[in-house]
Amino acid sequence: MVNKDNNNKNITTNKKIIICENVEKWYGQFQALKGITTSIKEGEVVVIFGPSGSGKSTFIRTLNRLEPHDKGSIKIDGIEINDDVEDLEKLRSNVGMVFQQFNLFPHLTVLKNISLAPQKVKNLSKKESEGLAFELLERVGIPEQAYKFPGQLSGGQQQRVAIARALAMQPKIMLFDEPTSALDPEMIKEVLEVMTKLAKSGMTMIVVTHEMGFGKEVADRFIFFDEGLIVEEGTAKQVFNNPKEERTKLFLSQIL
Amino acid sequence: MINIKTNNILFWIKNNLFNDLKGSILTVIGLYIAILIFFGLFKFIFINADWEVVIVNFRLLILGRFPIGQEWRLIPSLILSCILIGMSISIWSKLNLIKIILLILILYIIFAVFLSGFASLIIGIAIISGCLAYVLSNSYVLFKIKLNLLKKITIYGWILLLPLTLILLNINGGVGTERWGGVFLNIMLAAIGISGGIIFGPLLALGRNSNFKSIKYPCIAYIEFIRAAPLIGWLFLARFVLPTLLPSLFELNKIDIVIRAMIVLVGFSSAYIAEIVRGGLQSLPKGQREAGMALGLNEFNITWFIIIPQAIRAVIPALVSQFIALWKDTTLVYALSLTELLGAANAAVAQPDFVGKQIEVFLFIAVIFWAFSYIMSRISSKMETRLGLGKW
Numbered sequence: 001m002v003n004k005d006n007n008n009k010n011i012t013t014n015k016k017i018i019i020c021e022n023v024e025k026w027y028g029q030f031q032a033l034k035g036i037t038t039s040i041k042e043g044e045v046v047v048i049f050g051p052s053g054s055g056k057s058t059f060i061r062t063l064n065r066l067e068p069h070d071k072g073s074i075k076i077d078g079i080e081i082n083d084d085v086e087d088l089e090k091l092r093s094n095v096g097m098v099f100q101q102f103n104l105f106p107h108l109t110v111l112k113n114i115s116l117a118p119q120k121v122k123n124l125s126k127k128e129s130e131g132l133a134f135e136l137l138e139r140v141g142i143p144e145q146a147y148k149f150p151g152q153l154s155g156g157q158q159q160r161v162a163i164a165r166a167l168a169m170q171p172k173i174m175l176f177d178e179p180t181s182a183l184d185p186e187m188i189k190e191v192l193e194v195m196t197k198l199a200k201s202g203m204t205m206i207v208v209t210h211e212m213g214f215g216k217e218v219a220d221r222f223i224f225f226d227e228g229l230i231v232e233e234g235t236a237k238q239v240f241n242n243p244k245e246e247r248t249k250l251f252l253s254q255i256l
Numbered sequence: 257m258i259n260i261k262t263n264n265i266l267f268w269i270k271n272n273l274f275n276d277l278k279g280s281i282l283t284v285i286g287l288y289i290a291i292l293i294f295f296g297l298f299k300f301i302f303i304n305a306d307w308e309v310v311i312v313n314f315r316l317l318i319l320g321r322f323p324i325g326q327e328w329r330l331i332p333s334l335i336l337s338c339i340l341i342g343m344s345i346s347i348w349s350k351l352n353l354i355k356i357i358l359l360i361l362i363l364y365i366i367f368a369v370f371l372s373g374f375a376s377l378i379i380g381i382a383i384i385s386g387c388l389a390y391v392l393s394n395s396y397v398l399f400k401i402k403l404n405l406l407k408k409i410t411i412y413g414w415i416l417l418l419p420l421t422l423i424l425l426n427i428n429g430g431v432g433t434e435r436w437g438g439v440f441l442n443i444m445l446a447a448i449g450i451s452g453g454i455i456f457g458p459l460l461a462l463g464r465n466s467n468f469k470s471i472k473y474p475c476i477a478y479i480e481f482i483r484a485a486p487l488i489g490w491l492f493l494a495r496f497v498l499p500t501l502l503p504s505l506f507e508l509n510k511i512d513i514v515i516r517a518m519i520v521l522v523g524f525s526s527a528y529i530a531e532i533v534r535g536g537l538q539s540l541p542k543g544q545r546e547a548g549m550a551l552g553l554n555e556f557n558i559t560w561f562i563i564i565p566q567a568i569r570a571v572i573p574a575l576v577s578q579f580i581a582l583w584k585d586t587t588l589v590y591a592l593s594l595t596e597l598l599g600a601a602n603a604a605v606a607q608p609d610f611v612g613k614q615i616e617v618f619l620f621i622a623v624i625f626w627a628f629s630y631i632m633s634r635i636s637s638k639m640e641t642r643l644g645l646g647k648w
Contacts, residue, residue, distance in 0.1 A: 066546055093552025103547035107565050116561060117551035169551060 022072035034228040047215040050225030096166030104150035136164035156187030176207040309613040313604040320437010320595040338386030433514035437595035452522030457529025482527035536567030576636035
């Protein structure tokens with residue numbers, strides 16, 4: 001088990017909640033994923049980085065089947081993900097996702113954005129789901145925005161609502177697809193703070209990001225993607241201080 | 257010191273109308289033409305026109321050959337729609353003093369010139385209940401009713417209005433559709449065409465976007481087929497061809513001509529509304545559907561709660577202009593020898609007593625068409641701002 005030196009959270013079990021074997025994905029002639037094999041333990045926080053077009057986003061989108069993979073196998077919490085999955089909706093509600101472009105529902109208030117899925121998927125009453133929504137808004141620090149529409153919020157606030165919306169389904173795993181890339185610099189911090197809090201609460205998280213400061217603080221493991229392959233993975237010390245691969249060194253020298 | 261407001265107006269006039277020689281000349285010419293038209297119209301309406309043709313034929317223009325003594329069937333709907341108009345204005349719009357004065361003036365002219373006897377009593381009651389509804393729902397706070405509840409009541413009222421009218425027209429013997437006429441017939445045809453289009457149009461649009469080929473291609477075929485012929489062609493088809501095509505089972509081939517016209521209007525407007533809504537569907541970012549999927553919502557919930565509301569919101573202007581077009585297209589049922597508003601007008605001027613009174617009658621029906629179209633376009637622009645179009 002990986003020992004963390006910079007925070008006191010511990011991975012509680014050794015249970016592997018995500019197991020990927022040789023995952024491949026094509027877009028026509030273009031192969032976006034060329035055989036990804038990795039596994040993620042319960043409570044682990046993994047940061048995925050790499051150049052654009054390297055397949056990072058495609059990879060995490062295969063984990064909740066927004067992109068069906070073409071070869072290989074993905075197991076989430078013991079269930080094999082393929083076309084035969086009986087209850088894809090249930091699987092997806094166990095895997096929360098936060099998008100680069102927030103993708104909030106612009107025609108619904110913040111409160112309804114968060115409480116819609118619990119009502120429709122988990123059959124919570126309006127009162128229960130709105131209570132849950134307020135709790136989550138409190139957690140992401142914007143309870144006062146409950147009755148506003150997404151268009152009336154700043155980018156940082158919108159992304160925090162998106163995180164609350166994903167958490168409302170009480171997922172076991174959270175996927176973040178470049179959550180701060182569409183934000184103005186002064187708003188990145190507020191979103192990262194929420195994510196840091198979430199990571200320290202023991203949530204299993206897979207984060208595609210280039211915010212290495214955040215990564216170093218919370219990540220148990222870094223995975224470097226390039227050209228549809230995992231080039232290198234390891235703890236912050238291993239990847240940043242002693243990268244084994246030339247490509248990792250080159251990329252790190254460009255972004256750091 | 258000069259009043260700032262007048263100063264502003266003078267400034268605006270100088271800047272926009274008389275900023276140089278060319279502009280000044282154009283302004284003077286434009287003003288002259290406008291005054292000419294205005295005074296011409298004014299002189300015609302209040303001095304030259306002989307409104308007797310409209311007064312005598314008022315019932316014909318409004319109700320066509322609706323049986324005498326059966327008007328009570330329409331009174332509840334008339335009063336309810338006035339009440340709903342009053343409530344809607346108080347909830348979604350604001351009346352200022354100028355608008356109120358204008359409204360009173362228009363109503364005064366209608367009452368003073370065109371209405372008499374029983375009709376004026378009924379319409380008077382309807383308008384008064386509308387005003388009462390406006391005043392009462394303006395002070396909804398006093399009754400401890402929440403604004404949201406009031407809005408819901410009003411919306412359900414509007415939805416129930418058409419079924420209520422249809423029920424009242426059919427209970428206790430009923431009035432056959434062959435006796436419907438005048439502007440009442442236009443309103444019914446447009447209401448049914450629009451309601452049917454709202455129901456079937458989005459379904460067709462979703463069908464056309466469907467991944468299932470067995471749903472997709474029939475929808476495409478239907479839409480393209482309907483759009484390939486003009487409405488009047490379909491109406492003629494309904495009049496002459498349909499009776500011979502339909503089986504005699506359940507007397508389908510003897511369906512009344514008005515009902516056939518309604519079916520045609522619903523089918524026609526559905527096809528056009530489907531294409532408008534499809535435009536809205538395509539304007540939505542892919543992320544909206546993905547966000548719904550990622551939350552575990554099923555296909556139905558994604559479509560109904562996320563996609564459709566946004567798609568329709570994005571196309572309100574085009575939708576309403578389709579509704580306005582359909583409203584005016586209802587005159588085409590004149591080709592089926594029905595006495596809708598235009599047919600009634602032609603019948604009125606054909607009377608020997610009123611030879612040469614076309615202008616009065618056609619001016620009157622033009623104002624009716626304009627009034628309804630104008631109301632629809634106002635509702636459209638209100639909805640656009642209310643639903644916050646553009647401020648995503």
